[in-house]
Amino acid sequence: MNAVYKRSFPLQLHISTWVILLVFVVGATITLVSYKRTTQLLENVSRDLFIRIARETSTEFDQLFSPGEQSTKLLALQRVTQATNLQQRLQSIDFMKVALDESPEVTSFGVYYGNGDAFLVRRFSGTTDRILFSAPDNAFFMVQSIEHENANVGQNIYFDKNLQLIRSESHPEYGLKKFDPRQLDSYKQAIVSKQLIRTEPYTFLSDGTIGVAIAQRSMIKGVVVSASIRLNSLAEVLQREKISKGTQLALVEFDGRVLVNENMDHIFSSNANEKLTRYQLSEFGNQALAGLANKLIPNGQMPDSKKGELLETNLSIGDDKWFAGLIRLDLQSDRDMYLAIAIPEMDMINEANLIRRDNLLSTLLILLL
Numbered sequence: 001m002n003a004v005y006k007r008s009f010p011l012q013l014h015i016s017t018w019v020i021l022l023v024f025v026v027g028a029t030i031t032l033v034s035y036k037r038t039t040q041l042l043e044n045v046s047r048d049l050f051i052r053i054a055r056e057t058s059t060e061f062d063q064l065f066s067p068g069e070q071s072t073k074l075l076a077l078q079r080v081t082q083a084t085n086l087q088q089r090l091q092s093i094d095f096m097k098v099a100l101d102e103s104p105e106v107t108s109f110g111v112y113y114g115n116g117d118a119f120l121v122r123r124f125s126g127t128t129d130r131i132l133f134s135a136p137d138n139a140f141f142m143v144q145s146i147e148h149e150n151a152n153v154g155q156n157i158y159f160d161k162n163l164q165l166i167r168s169e170s171h172p173e174y175g176l177k178k179f180d181p182r183q184l185d186s187y188k189q190a191i192v193s194k195q196l197i198r199t200e201p202y203t204f205l206s207d208g209t210i211g212v213a214i215a216q217r218s219m220i221k222g223v224v225v226s227a228s229i230r231l232n233s234l235a236e237v238l239q240r241e242k243i244s245k246g247t248q249l250a251l252v253e254f255d256g257r258v259l260v261n262e263n264m265d266h267i268f269s270s271n272a273n274e275k276l277t278r279y280q281l282s283e284f285g286n287q288a289l290a291g292l293a294n295k296l297i298p299n300g301q302m303p304d305s306k307k308g309e310l311l312e313t314n315l316s317i318g319d320d321k322w323f324a325g326l327i328r329l330d331l332q333s334d335r336d337m338y339l340a341i342a343i344p345e346m347d348m349i350n351e352a353n354l355i356r357r358d359n360l361l362s363t364l365l366i367l368l369l
Contacts, residue, residue: 053341054341057249067105072226086119109227111226124142154173154174186226198215235264244343249262252339257278310325325342
């Protein structure tokens with residue numbers, strides 16, 4: 001009896017060992033297959049996210065620029081372009097207020113004349129703007145006027161939200177020696193173009209922020225109408241479109257130069273003349289987006305892809321892996337713009353890791369039982 005028991009014990013052990021190994025192999029296989037399938041699923045999800053982000057960015061980009069562009073075209077047809085003095089120009093302030101109300105991202109509309117005169121209507125967006133221009137607390141709008149045929153060359157005129165006059169200030173220093181609107185890039189480009197133009201980014205003289213101007217030549221000789229838009233408005237658009245803390249986004253123009261990123265300080269450099277220079281996507285300091293540029297824009301020229309078409313790549317930067325893509329935006333304007341996107345792999349597969357962990361725990365629980 002003793003001998004039989006001794007011979008049966010190794011058999012039981014043998015069977016138990018195989019059962020444990022089988023359970024472990026099945027559990028590990030399920031975990032691996034589940035992990036790979038989930039990873040593939042999340043890669044597909046990331047592709048869908050890229051396209052969605054591009055579509056939403058296109059919509060917001062159009063919503064930022066289109067109202068200002070349309071208002072600029074309409075303003076170029078208004079009587080203010082024919083006005084020869086401040087009193088005549090003030091008769092158009094109601095129209096310019098409506099234009100500002102309909103173009104929330106435009107900070108000001110300006111009308112520049114061939115003799116060096118200027119008529120600009122600015123909206124105050126908050127306390128900071130009022131402090132910058134020493135404006136009254138109840139000021140909502142300001143007219144900046146330069147009128148060379150008047151002894152009082154320059155004026156700042158403040159209005160409340162209903163365009164009721166608050167006060168007027170004389171600024172004789174607004175003469176041509178300090179400010180000649182005909183030397184602005186927006187004026188120089190628009191005066192020789194039949195089309196609406198958009199300038200390169202530049203530093204606004206008024207407040208030191210970086211923005212662009214859109215401008216249209218009027219039918220009246222020598223007159224140009226311009227609208228100013230701060231680029232931080234576009235940076236806020238990209239910030240809203242981030243799907244995770246590690247997501248990197250940039251708007252890139254057809255020549256490969258970055259127009260907008262959430263970290264605007266990395267996009268521009270200034271030369272001795274304080275002229276802004278924009279960096280190429282591969283140069284401006286973001287490793288993930290630079291890696292994307294090296295793979296998808298190897299020669300510095302943007303690919304001739306269709307609007308809405310996604311070009312994808314995977315990146316390895318140190319120990320980190322990234323999903324990356326480049327999409328040509330489908331914009332209402334005829335200006336080519338691309339959205340560069342890079343998302344850390346871990347941001348996309350954290351869910352896969354959670355599923356793998358749960359499967360491993362389930363396998364260990366079975367083994368313990």
